[in-house]
Amino acid sequence: MNCKTSKLREAIVFALVAGAGAAAPAFAQDTGSGATTLDRIEVTGSRIRSADIENQQPVLTLSRESLEQQGFTSVADVLQNLTSAGSPAIARSEVLASGENVGGYYVDLRNLGATRTLVLMNGKRLGATTSGLQDLSQIPMSAIERIEILKDGASSIYGSDAIAGVVNVITRKRFDGAEAQVYFGQYGEGDGDTEQYSITIGADGERGGVTLSAEYYNQDAVWAKDRWYAKDGNAGPDYPGSGWSAVSQNGSWSGPCGPGGATTFCTLRPGGNPANLADYVPHTADYNANSNEQMMAATAIERKSIYVNANYDLTDKVTFNADILYNQRNTLQQVAGYPYQSAAFDTPLSADSVFNPIGSDITFRRRLWEVPRTTDSKLDTVRFVPNLSGYFEVGERTFDWSVGALYNRNQIAKTGHGDMSLIASRQALGESFIDANGVARCGTAADPIDGCYAWNPLLPYGVAGPGSLADPDVQNFLFPYYTDTGVTKTTSYTADLSGSIVTLPAGELGFAVGVEHREETGRFVPDAFSQSGEYTGLPATTTAGSYELDEVYLELNVPILADVAGAKELTINAATRYSDYNNFGDTLNSKFGLVWRPTENLLVRGTWAEGFRAPSIANLYGGTGGSFEYYTDPCSVGVPGSVAGSAACTAAGVPANYVQLGQGLVPCTGWPCQTPDQFFNGSNPNLLPEKSESTTVGIVWSPQWVDGLDLNLDWYHYEIEDMIIEDSVDRILADCYVRGDASRCAVGQINRAADGHITSMFYGLANLGKMETEGFDFGVKYRLPEYSFGQFSIDWQNTYVVKYDQSGQDPDGNDIMIGRVGDAGFFRTRSNLGINWSLGDFSVNWTSRYYSGMKESCIAARPCTDPDRYANGVTDPVRRVGSNTFHDLQVSWKAPWNATVAVGANNVFDHRGPIMFTAPNSQFPYYGGFDIGQFVYMKYTQKF
Secondary structure (H helix, E strand, C coil): CCCCCHHHHHHHHHHHHCCCCCCCCCCCEECCCCCEECCCECCCCCCCCECCHHHCCCEEEEEHHHHHCCCCCCHHHHHHCCCCECCCCCCCCCCCCCCCCCCCCCCCECCCCHHHEEEEECCEECCECCCCCECHHHCCHHHEEEEEEECCCCHHHHCCCCCCEEEEEEECCCCCEEEEEEEEEEECCCCCCEEEEEEEEEEECCCEEEEEEEEEEEECCEEHHHCCCCCCCCCCCCCCCCCCECCCCCCEEEEECCHHHCEEEEEECCCCCCCCHHHEEECCHHHCECHHHHCEEECEEEEEEEEEEEEEECCCCEEEEEEEEEEEEEEEEEECCCEEEHHHHCCCECCCCCCCCCCCCECEEEECCCCCEEEEEEEEEEEEEEEEEEEEEECCEEEEEEEEEEEEEEEEEEEEECCCEHHHHHHHCCCEEECCCCCEEEECCCCEEEEEECCCCCCCCCCCCCCCCCCHHHHHHHCCCEEEEEEEEEEEEEEEEEEEEEEECCEEEEEEEEEEEEEEEEEEECCHHHHHCCECCCCECCEEEEEEEEEEEEEEEEEEEEEECCEEEEEEEEEEEEEEECCCEEEEEEEEEEEEEEECCEEEEEEEEEEEECCCHHHHHCCCEEECCEECCCCCCCCCCCCCCCHHHHHCCCCCCCCCECHHHCECCCCCEECCCCEEEECCCCCCCEEEEEEEEEEEECCCCCCCEEEEEEEEEEEEEEEEEECCHHHHHHHHHHCCCHHHHCCCCEEECCCCCEEEEEEEEEEEEEEEEEEEEEEEEEECCCECCEEEEEEEEEEEEEEEEEEEECCCCCEEEEECCCECCCCCEEEEEEEEEEECCEEEEEEEEEECCEEEECCCCCCCCECCCEECCEECCEEEECCEEEEEEEEEEEECCCEEEEEEEECCCCCCCCCCCCCCCCCCCCCCCCCCCCEEEEEEEEEC
């Protein structure tokens, strides 16, 4: 039978919400004949339809009601606050990040990486970038019915990408009526203005229904200069001026202006004449630049979404369903003007330039303050998922079937501005003259270069004059617009069958079997300037590739015992999936689960799963990219573990007293220190899939003497081998100079200048990684009895990480596992406590979000709290900071005209996290996953 028993559905949803799989009350549906039947449902983690299979695995469900009780406006923000969520992938505060993935919002379960968490929408995967990241911003909040999070590996059920777990977003269907909502919010500092408008309308008929959700969302940028942790530099208010750059908007050049005419970097004194050599003075720290004055602390974002679900019962046994989604997401980044250094591009100010004060080529440096760098990322998503499903009967057995298809296309265009064309700068810095109109032109009066405007890099910001970078003509000549484009497509065809094979003494032996054919194609094409390297931005080449695979899976649910002493239920679940890839072969991965219910109110469960992750298109077929890396040079004096003067450093031409050079070729005073030169990385077509094993064991207890109380405790353990990681700069340098591995010192991989500083490096992807993590999830749900003063409910969720170890090497080159627990983002404990009170039409929801303390490496420039710490075979001093708790409050009222009014504040006490010098998941000295201020909001919901 194909019953639609709403009571049971409500009971199962409640069970999922109230205990991550706690035992559900036994509801029944009365049929016309008086018989009782249970509806078969499919839950995340299994393909078998059953009335009680939701108990078998650690699934956490967020209902629409719980989503409404929060002040968050995106799926990503909601999931980021789960205790099992790891550090945000490309946080909005990482404004210097570049490439295809920037602007999207991703979820990372267990800190295993966002590419190892599979995101589904109604059981079908989202489209991914060429790097394998699935952007949650394409799902409108107004369309969501609930979110199910499976917190164990599930590759055998859903395929690659599900090593860490699965997030399944279930949308609203058969909605009848209309609902409109408006939302306004703002930070306590008066910025980050947020508005969201949505409407959902639907019609539910006897045989089908249509539901439409439309949503508009916009949040303004937040600026670093308006945040306490960023406005003074890269080390917070206690270290003003830290991180300020010698490459400043004042401009400076190497010449004779020091005491006694000594050569140093010179800058124009305030009010000085740029043509008068005597008006140039040594460039001191007083002229340095605080680039944070031009930086966003959080990027701006705008979303427009339309989602439609249509379903129709073609017959009593066959239903057609289709999901259609269109989403447009625009993200705007701004960072400070580029720190131009002529030596890095071999573009000196020519001796023939009209602005040259000494008559010979000049090496200079100048931050391009007048033209901050901006990137506008526009992503268009089109999604179409048609599906036919139904059931048939053979004898007394009912079998469910479905066949469907998926088409998901993400098309991206990124428009950048603020990076200088090197083709134009060579002309603008070359021979020049002042024409009759007082305009600085390229070439000579007798032979001018048409359309070329000369640039005076020695003219400070805010000082007018010929060649000023503030001149619109000069800007238009030097700063073109750059456009990167890309498209990714996911196409799949599936067929599934489930039912029961035979009746065993303990119940039905259930099965599910299915096949899938999937194709992934992707292309990301950087602008021609980027591919040629003829501009100040990071170079990159085209990523393009595709792969396809055929898969078949089988799942069995075998009841062993039922309703006997010591075993109200004992069930085994087994699944296996065979995948055949056209680019690297085939793989077989299995999963086993056990459920034992010794009493009606106590359940014990466990799973063991094999996992794998296929390399992404970018992993295999990505082009070369560039970056300005932060690293520690072991050949430098003053760094931890320095080997300055060693044979390997001497052989590389490094002076014995060399101090690592940072931006502006200025000696570093803190490490890691950012290179002044571009380093390069790339893909690897010979990568292998990652492999994993995961184990979970848990109990769910609903004590019968405390009505409404559900407790769950789950232990988890993951191991991943052959992890695809970037072969880091620090690892290469340590292998070469500390551990004596000559193969890592090859010219072309590490290149140094005559002064010893590293001018370029290449590092790529490899299956070099390994990790292991272990921990516990503990949850308490308690709905108290209703009293005259209202009803209280408590939701307390906790994650405790026992270990999080990643592969590394000790000083002797031996492979070791390095513990990360306690590092920023790798919290030992995360805890969320929610308390809800309701009385009549009023309700109050209070949430406390707790993060345990963090640690980071320390050197002389940072205060060490544990200078004698010994770990991983070496003395490893650290700086420790305390725990942090953020509190959220929402008050709501159900108005008599079928509306709900809610006001609230996230981080209601405006709690500030600690300064983190290492700037984890951020561009600034503050953890990128923390609240950046008090955020107040109001939302109004009207139902019709």
